[in-house]
Amino acid sequence: MDFSFDVIAHNLPYLLAAARWTLLISVAGMAISIVLGVLLCAARLSSNLALASFARFYISFFRGVPLLVQLLMFFYMLPYVGLDLPAIAAAILATGMCSAAYTAEILRGALQAIPKGQAEAAEALGIPSLALWRRILVPQAIRLGLPSLVNELILLVKVSSLASVVGIAELTRVSQNITGETYRPLEIYVAAAGIYFVINFVLSRFGRMAEKRLQIG
Amino acid sequence: MNTKTPSAATEALISVRNMSKSFKDFEALRDITLDVNRSEVVCLIGPSGSGKSTLLRCLNFLEAYDTGEVRLEGELIGWQEGTAQPRRRVAAGTLRRQRQHIGMVFQQFNLWPHLTALENVAEALIQVKGLGKKAAQDAAMAALTKVHLSDKAQNHPANLSGGQQQRVAIARAIAMEPRVMLFDEPTSALDPELVGEVLTVMKEMAAEGMTMVVVTHEMGFAAHVADRVAFLDKGRLVTLAPPADIFGREPDDPRVRSFLQTYRERNVV
Amino acid sequence: MNTKTPSAATEALISVRNMSKSFKDFEALRDITLDVNRSEVVCLIGPSGSGKSTLLRCLNFLEAYDTGEVRLEGELIGWQEGTAQPRRRVAAGTLRRQRQHIGMVFQQFNLWPHLTALENVAEALIQVKGLGKKAAQDAAMAALTKVHLSDKAQNHPANLSGGQQQRVAIARAIAMEPRVMLFDEPTSALDPELVGEVLTVMKEMAAEGMTMVVVTHEMGFAAHVADRVAFLDKGRLVTLAPPADIFGREPDDPRVRSFLQTYRERNVV
Amino acid sequence: DLLADIKAKGKIVAATEMHYAPFDILKDGEYQGICHDLFTEVAKELGVEVEFLDLPWQSILPGLEAGKFDIVNAPVTITAERLSRYSFSLPIGNATVALAKKAGDSSIAKPEDIAGKAVGSQKGSAQLEQLKAFSATLATPADIREYVNIDEALADLAAGRIQGVANSMPLMGYAAVQRPGLFEMVMPPFGEPKYFGWVARPGDETASLVEAINAALLKMHEDGRLKAINEKWLGTSPELPTTMPDVK
Amino acid sequence: MELDLFVRYGPDLLRGFGVTILCWIVGSVGGLLLGFAIACLYRWSIRPVRWIIDLYVELIRGTPFMIQLFILYYGGPYLGLVLTPVQAGILSFIVYGSPYFAEIFRSGFNAVPKGQIEAARCVGLSEARIMRRIILPQMLVPITAPLTNFIIILSKETAILSVVTVPELLYETQTMAAETFTYIEPFLVLSLFYWLMVIVTSWLGGRVEARVTRHLKRT
């Protein structure tokens, strides 16, 4: 096999340029995923039946329907109801909203492992439920669920490749395009994998650091 | 020997009427009726599993009692006034307001493990009392100093000894300056010296007009601090009397008698 | 007053030599030297944070002590014999064998919340002692009965009162019939009556030749059961003497004196 | 009417999947290829600017129907079933199936030599149908493997799992030119002649646009631009019909 | 919507669905076991081994499955590793899932209070037994949801197996789409089948959760 580093060297700038889109979608998607995930999780556990069923439905829908289909719906069906989003907004929203369903479940799992007494102590002090969530429950749920959350964020980085279906030239798409022209898939894919790896490695190490910092005792 | 004069206030701050509570088929509390007057200290004693913690938890509605009433300053706690069975809970905000004036120290402490001792105490001051961060920390530090823990303010609960954790829990409750304090074995993990100190803190609080309900296994403690002592057995309130009547002479109730018997035998140092 | 005759056995079962333990910069134990003879009961007393729990945890190597030695029947616990600093740990299997003969009751109970009371007790009987399921359950039930909990055998810890949880923890340890028992405040959550009963159980165990190290805040308890009492303060072993010497007359050490002072004042019922 | 709208805006939006060399190539970040050159000329004829979009195939038809772009300027093989659902332009390329083999593989000299050998093709493509039909006429049929993308079939050819790849002639030829040491074209093409066209939404709304495009193509037939562009990319120029081919 | 398409392609689609389910279940179970083994190894080993495990986790987790599969399947033969599509698909699927599962398990280990493990050690339970009886049942409380999540995600990652010609669901729907030039129908089929798998997985996850949180519900 002749593995050509020249091909990689020649195409690296284009791959890196494409990686910027990947990065943008990932980072913005993560923000949506976490904020919305916390809210969904709270709704899912709420005693308000309407809220709880909405959250259940949301989670079931966004986990159930393939993200590809969700993206197409965001981009191509929303215009029919008069909401024409720019491609990048559709990509960010769809990935973020889909990921939020998973994040919500991770947090819900972690919350169950927090001893009930802690919420009782807050209740007994009259701490409002918003503060209870913000200060007591969510920080601990994030600590407990951190490895799973990092998993989810890494998946989000990778799944941002689907943004190509709304016409965004992100990393995977561009590497496919280059492959189509150079007929050198191995080289190009190794290079693309390298870029994904760098992004995810940073994310993952960040997660480990946070884990260390949040460790108690 | 209890040396305090009986409290002058006569109006009941907490009034419990025919209150019962079951866990599935198990009747943990049966038909409890009990008044706690303003500035009064009532100690709950009784064997393990007799329902002391459950009674305390019903007072601030951490357990929803089944039948009967619990009132604080005349206001029904937890349930909506005058609703027939099945009863309806009050709104969350109302319950929160009601609870704000009822401080509680848990048997298992229930500290928040991700916050330092200081943060554990300051949290409610910021969130409920609305103090600024600085003011809350000062107040929290003052409360920790009261229980001799200012040097461990920055430790997380996992790095505190059992007694230290218990004192943080006490500091957390007293910092809120509630009208009533519920203590669930506040000295169980303390050494004799600290028990004395916590007792002093509680005496001061009582002198300042704090109403207290204290579950304890320390008879000496009950004898010293309580205005009245309630003896629970198998979910029933068997005796409710000033400590002198219980500890000073042979109690009438055979159950109470045998309970105290074992205690006396052991404590002849 | 301790009425037991001093133990006849003289060989040290546990022998602690110049043992120290720090948490980061904090010296929790300094240069502890202590022998516990066969069938002897040693009580550890001292203020909160003085290192009592830490000492107990070093005895079965739950905390790896930094310097010095802990030996059980002559065998070094936890560290490999004769290795220089940095020391090397013994193999996991070896440590397990060493620990098997050291029972422990924790200050925080550490029950397994997903198992019922009975299962909590039976678990090690099946796995470590190799009993069949039925035999283990019978033995577990016998241990629970000893601590008056047979009726709560099927409850999970969350559905037990504090005292009940503590008794399950005691039953779990005694069911294993270890050679040494370490108790960390085994009666803190118990009412006087039960304290008496647990005490009886422990007395029986002592009579049967069980060696025990007991951390306690109950001076009466120490006076009744201990052969010797060790007083810890700020990580140091200040006094080690028969209880009569500590409780019977004014102790020489001023620290011990003031510690006991507060206790006496309170316990005049 | 779509054409009127496009003229009013002065811009036509065309979408394609930019990895089907030599028709659609993204080289050094720039869109190139036969379809690029042809459509640029067509847009000139229409008197409008052109904007090209790169979309994966899954997204092309939904996007077309949602009106996110006006036309698909990808080379799409014209088949009866597809014609029944969409409008096609006149042929813009030759889609007749041809074979590529590993360079230097002497066991395959002509298409018939694939008998009993493993041959890959693109799933769902018209060329696959042709290959199947051709294979059925052989004494021992070929072992036909179906790939989602032709890239992967070529990768497998390189890896040695298969001995041949069948796809449209221009594509096979281009692969052989790009990786001369690796791939080699097997002449001649086989099966029925097939053609590539561009795709528009069906119906009256787009009829005038398709007509205008066809008119532009015919003009380019005449003035030689079509030939020149093909020669630029393929070295040769295929015969392309000037009427819609008859497809069953 | 053309219903006769479903009749025409029905058998192929169902066969594709069968392949998808096969790869998904074998891949999930294999990944789960491998991930658990990795997490245990991590827990019980010394630093250098942990570094190697970390590297493995970062490498596999940090790169797209499609590219891993591509490299294994198309690059493998150059190193003498010739696999059939289904072999390559399932093998890479197991490997791909393992670091995610390992991380989830690792978080589970940390969720069990130290004191309980100490108590178990004190009565002489072996580490393996502590894992099975004390840690596992309790760590399932926080990790059942993330595990369910990831198994759901894996169900959709099966689609990537189509690049090495595993005849799974997406592969079949793409044929349908390419031949007939339709898209609504194939997407409908995809969504419906994936949704089915997701519903079953969430239901199972819910059952497991209900089972492992029983003791937490105060009566």
Ligand SMILES: Nc1ncnc2c1ncn2[C@@H]1O[C@H](COP(=O)(O)OP(=O)(O)OP(=O)(O)O)[C@@H](O)[C@H]1O
């Ligand atoms: N993991 C730890 N990290 C840092 N400091 C610790 C840790 N564990 C214990 N300590 C400190 O070591 C000292 C001794 O703790 P230990 O638990 O042995 O006290 P103790 O005598 O058992 O007290 P108590 O009677 O309150 O249980 C305390 O000051 C405590 O804050």
Ligand SMILES: Nc1ncnc2c1ncn2[C@@H]1O[C@H](COP(=O)(O)OP(=O)(O)OP(=O)(O)O)[C@@H](O)[C@H]1O
């Ligand atoms: N959630 C529950 N479900 C079932 N039974 C319960 C529950 N909580 C408590 N109980 C039972 O109710 C009884 C009273 O419990 P409670 O905690 O009030 O006892 P206590 O008087 O505080 O005992 P202790 O002195 O041991 O703390 C006990 O027998 C206990 O087993």
Ligand SMILES: [Mg+2]
């Ligand atoms: Mg209690």
Ligand SMILES: [Mg+2]
């Ligand atoms: Mg301690």
